[in-house]
Amino acid sequence: MRCPNCSNDDTKVLDSRPVDDGGAIRRRRACEKCEFRFSTYEEIEILDLSVVKKDGSKQAFSKEKLERSIRLPMEKRPHTDETFRKLVSAIEIDIQRKAKDGEISSQEIGEIVMKKLKKVDKVAYIRFAAVYRQFEDVNEFKVELNKL
Secondary structure, eight states: OOOTTTOOSOEEEEEEEEEGGGTEEEEEEEETTTOOEEEEEEEOOOOSOEEEOTTSOEEEOOHHHHHHHHHHHHTTSSOOHHHHHHHHHHHHHHHHHHOBTTEEEHHHHHHHHHHHHHHHOHHHHHHHHHHHTTOOSHHHHHHHHHHO
8 A cells, every 4th residue: 555645655553443334444554654643445346247238238337436326315414424424335245145146137226225224224224215206296206205
C-alpha cells in the first residue's frame, strides 16, 4: 500500500479489525519512511458474476450500480455511511450465496434488496418497491403499506 503522504511503497500494518460484521477489514498502517499513519478498508469483491436481465441478456455484476439503486430510495433518510456500507455488504453476501453457476437474475437481486431494505428503513423500502415493482396507482402503494 502506497503512503498517501510521501508515496513510499513500504508501509506496515499496525492493527487489523473486522468491520461490517466481518464483511470487511479496517487496517491501521504506518509508512516506514515518513511514519505517516493512515487507515485502509478492505472488503469483499464479487468477481465473475453475471446478472441475467428480464429480456435474457446478461451483464457483469456492478457494485456501483447496486449502490446507486439503493442510495436513491435512501436519499434524505436518516442513516449513516456505516449503515449504508453494512446494507450493501449484506446484500452482496446474499447475492453471492444465491448465485448459481456464476449467474443470478436481476429479479433475485431486486428481491434481496427489498428484503434487506425492509429491515433497515421501511420508507426506503417502499420507495424502492414502487420503482422495482412498477406501481401503477395509489392502490398498489396501499397494498404494500398494509403488508408492513
